[in-house]
Amino acid sequence: MHDRRQTTGREPLVPALGVRITALPARAADSLTCRDVREALEALAEATARARRGRAELVDALGEEIRRLPPAGSPSRPRLVGLRRAVHADRRPGPGEWTPEIAAAVGGPVRDAVRGWLDGRAARAALTARLRTAVEESQEDLTRALLAHTACRAVDHGLRQADRELAALAERVRGGTSRLARKPAGRLTRFVVRSAVKTSPYSSLTAVGLAAWAPSGPAVAVHPQATGHPRSVVEVNRFVLDAVRAAAPRTPGDRVRVHPRLVRAGARLLLLPADAGRIAELRLPAAEEAVVDALLDAPDGLPAEDAAGAVHGPAQEAERALGALFAAGLLLRTGAPSRGECQVRALWQDLALRPDPFGRTELVRTLHQTVCAPAPTCERGSRALTDRAAELTSRLAATVPGLTRPTARDALFETCVVPGTAATCSRRAWRGPLRDLRAVRRWLALFDENLPLRLALAQRHLARFGPGTEVPLAAALRLAADEGLTADEWLADPAAVPAGAADAPDRVRRLRELRAAETDRILKSAADGGGHLEPDDLLSTAGIWPRWVPRPDPGVAYVQPWQTGDGLAVVVNLVLAGPGRGLTRLGRLLESARVPVPAAQALPAVDDGPPFAELAGAHGYSMDDRLPGAPLELDLTGEPTASAVPRLTPARLRVRHDPDAGLLELVYRAQDGSTARIRPVHLGMTAESHLSWTARFLLRAFGPVGQCNPALGLRALLPRHLVPGRPHGAVALPRTRVGAVVLRRARWVTRARDIPSRSPGEHEADHMLRLANWMRDQGIPQRCFVRTLPGTEEGPTASGARPRPTDTKPLLLDTASCLLVRAARNLMTGHDRAVAFDEVLPPLPAGRPGADGHVAEFMVPTPQDRWDGEGCRAAP
Secondary structure: OOOOHHHHOOOOOOEOOEEEEEOOOOHHHHOOOOHHHHHHHHHHHHHHHHHHHHHHHHHHHHHHHHHHOOOOOOOHHHHHHHHHHHHHHOOOOOOOOOOHHHHHHOOHHHHHHHHHHHHHHHHHHHHHHHHHHHHHHHHHHHHHHHHHHHOOHHHHHHHHHHOHHHHHHHHHHHOOOOOOOHHHHHHHHHHHHHHHHOOOOOOOOEEEEEEEEEOOOOOEEEOOOOOOOOEEEEEEOHHHHHHHHHHOOOOOOOEEEEOOOEEEEOOEEEEOOOOOOOOEEEOOOHHHHHHHHHHHOOOOOEEHHHHHOOOOOOHHHHHHHHHHHHHOOOEEEOOOOOOOOOHHHHHHHHHOOOOOOOOHHHHHHHHHHHHOOOOOEOOOOOHHHHHHHHHHHHHHHHOOOOOOOOOHHHHEEEEEEEEEEEEEEEHHHHHHHHHHHHHHHHHHHHHOOOHHHHHHHHHHHHHHHOOOOEEEHHHHHHHHHHOOOOOOHHHHOOOOOOOOOOOOOHHHHHHHHHHHHHHHHHHHHHHHOOOEEOHHHHOOOHHHOOOOOOOOOOEEEEEEEEEEOOEEEEEEEEEEEOOOOOHHHHHHHHHHOOOOOOHHHEOOOOOOOOOEEEEOOOOOOHHHOOOOOOOEEEOOOOOOOOOOOOEEOHHHEEEEEEOOOOEEEEEEEOOOOOEEEEEEEOOOOOOHHHOOHHHHHHHHHHOOOOOEOOOOOOHHHOOOOOOOOOOOOOEEEOOEEEOOEEEEOOEEEEEHHHOOOOOOOOOHHHHHHHHHHHHHHHOOOOEEEEEEOOOOOOOOOOOOOOOOHHHHOOEEEEOOOHHHHHHHHHHHOOOOOEEEEEEOOOOOOOOOOOOOOOOEEEEEEOOOEEEOOOOEEEOO
16 A cells, blocks of 8 residues: 555556465474374275285185085084175174184185285274274374464464454464364364465465566576565555545535446446346436536546536535435545555545544544555564554444444455565476467367357347447347346356356357367367377368357466476466456555565566556455556446546447458447547456455456366366266366376266265274275275365255355365364365366475475466457467
């Protein structure tokens, strides 16, 4: 929230490369496992495998002995049958099933085999007892290690931000004044292990920093503390500031404007939807409609007294009309802060000009001095700062009627920023992975989740309005609602026509055929090549795809480097569509932490093709506070921003049919009547599902192409004949690698009900053994990540608790740790939903970049594309 221009005199720059680094080194995860437990599990697995092979041979040998005896009159025959059943079930023989008489009745080799089987059972029982002892003895050591990690400054500070009660409990347990029960121990385990092995946009788990390209040298070098300890940047979430700004008394000098989603269509006033797919038609009193008409002709707003002058009547009537429009949310105050200005400072200066019976001005001034001061280092700790900021924010929220006092977690957003350059990457080493990533994105464009909706919209527009026609945005939205093209089912399964769309347009059905053919072809090639594809093979059919198949737009890939025997490879975690998405947020954090971005390391502007228009505003949260990343802004919320780029409003947006490409375009009609095509884009870090309905529709229908989440999506690479959840089994999906890009880690998918769960009264070691054996039988590594797949929950757990949203986040599971097994148990028990087990890649011991062993994830802009009039094409 610091204004760098006050100290440097220049505009901050968006970095061309960023890095996120875990708070704890990866070895912290190893400290939560027990070597004795692992050795006992491995010994039991080997002994069980030997016993299984020996039992099969012994069952056959006993069958031969039984057939050698006469069918009747032999007292040994029924006993041998019982013994054979005992061996087959691997249970202890019953009374009379193994006696000296029975031993004498069988041949010597069979007798020795039975005794060996019994000795093996005794040995395995001893190993099981050893496992139980190891698990019981390890619990104290593992809990001690867990608590030691919570005492780490970064983890303790992040834990206090995320869950103050849990942090206080951990402190009491470390001080010996309280005991750690299993449930809070599981929550602490999840927090600590994620801090060690997974990067996250949240400060409690990750530090972010500037990375730089080097001409040569090591492929990856990470040094998070080489330039000093990380600095803490504390931000007040925007919903608190917006509520205070809206509650401030109005003054005659205010400039006002209508809400950007309010548009006029002929004689009707329409409000574009925020949460539902239907447009609301408003019927306002004459005075209020006069104010709205005056402001619709002034996109930059008018002084409040000029807006009131549009009412032909007494001043009281004009004031009543303004008050009613403000109360309905149809009228907003303007006065956005200048570019780069701290939002808290802007609010303080605005409140200072207004009557203040609640003392808000002084609270905001103190809050500004607290959070906009030079960022303290995370090593020194910023606990006092965040405590003070949380107290001030809570007191400020209490002055706003109807606003619940937010917790520190809700009110504040804190990020650790590495000063200086946190990592360097060799351009030479990364050239191959980036080239292959371009090919991967081009192929995945066929499976873009928004393409079915765009094709259907274009064909329905053609049928209703005709080729080459241009209509207002409100008309296009109404068409979509009338034709049933607003439901999320159009995004649910990119590999098929959505359910209930029997009358889907021809091109949607053609897309389904193309996707099915490509899926079968690639899966066959991957099987033939052991899961390894060459980029040329991936794109061998792209040349004959229809023109309406899009080409990927610029974006940012979140990848982890993996040093293999063949050179550097990258593992894709996420690809976000939109130029600099995520890097513009990093640029704002670097600015606040006073970390300069050299001009040579700045992200170049996208100057090819129709301009991007990024959705304006922070949508209530500081995660969307960022540097401008596009030449235009599209205002759907009316929030003040710190950007000086031109702002567009929906009132002048129109939808045009392109008869050559057969798709729709979004165009902006200026006041002089000229039109220009634009591309809406969301460059904030808030998930699209949290945006307004109109914003989501614009992004789905006209936004950038190329977003991909391999962990949650990639249905293109899921064989259509494999259905997760077959009884007692898991569907194995092999690792998919395209050149030097790992597009998907090896994955096993099953239903939670098929995973061994702990029975009431069962010893914990026995459940760990059954789980380890089941995973081994399915081919699942003993150390892996486990998560639930979103959208597959069919009800609450057996205990009545519903799945948590965090269950879709990956959690490290290691069968050699009772803590990690307990922490993951909620993901694997009692739900009729899909559970995914993913391999750990890059491997934690060998794949850790940097000597300190912290896991790092890089934010890499995808290669610059070129616009050819039909879409983007890869640069040569």
